[in-house]
Amino acid sequence: MARVSKIYSSILAVLLSWLGFSVVVSSCAKYGAPVCQGDEFIRPQITGSVVSENNNTPIQGIRAVLKVGNQGLDTTYTAINGDFLLQHPYSICKEELRFLLVELQDVDGDGVFEDKEIPIDAQSQSLGTIQMTPKE
Numbered sequence: 001m002a003r004v005s006k007i008y009s010s011i012l013a014v015l016l017s018w019l020g021f022s023v024v025v026s027s028c029a030k031y032g033a034p035v036c037q038g039d040e041f042i043r044p045q046i047t048g049s050v051v052s053e054n055n056n057t058p059i060q061g062i063r064a065v066l067k068v069g070n071q072g073l074d075t076t077y078t079a080i081n082g083d084f085l086l087q088h089p090y091s092i093c094k095e096e097l098r099f100l101l102v103e104l105q106d107v108d109g110d111g112v113f114e115d116k117e118i119p120i121d122a123q124s125q126s127l128g129t130i131q132m133t134p135k136e
Helices: 002-028 094-099
Strands: 045-052 062-068 071-077 083-087 100-106 116-119 126-132
Touching: 045 062, 045 100, 062 083, 071 083, 094 100, 100 126, 116 126
Parallel strands: 045 126
Antiparallel strands: 045 083, 062 071, 062 100, 100 116
8 A cells, every 4th residue: 555655646746746847937938028929020120320410411430239238139330321220130029129229339440429329119110310429
């Protein structure tokens, strides 16, 4: 009788550990992360145009970096007309747009303009015209 009880206890322990583990795994995958349906995933493209605050002339050669926290996801430089296009490297949930920001830096050697960080609005992927402030 003690042997049968030991076998049932072992089986019950294994089953309960599997059930407990599966509950933890399924809840951890969603903890702290937005839950998306299939049509809510996007691969965002962030666009904008950089001009001088003084005379609204386009600025070429400004480095634009798409970031989440301290991690850079894409980097480009503004064209002769000041335009830039950044693309997220993979599809994300639309809700995650609010965690992105664009960092603009004048790194072409003359460093005439102040750096700027622009948070991404969860509704828009176009930053429009961005004015860079000259250094004093």
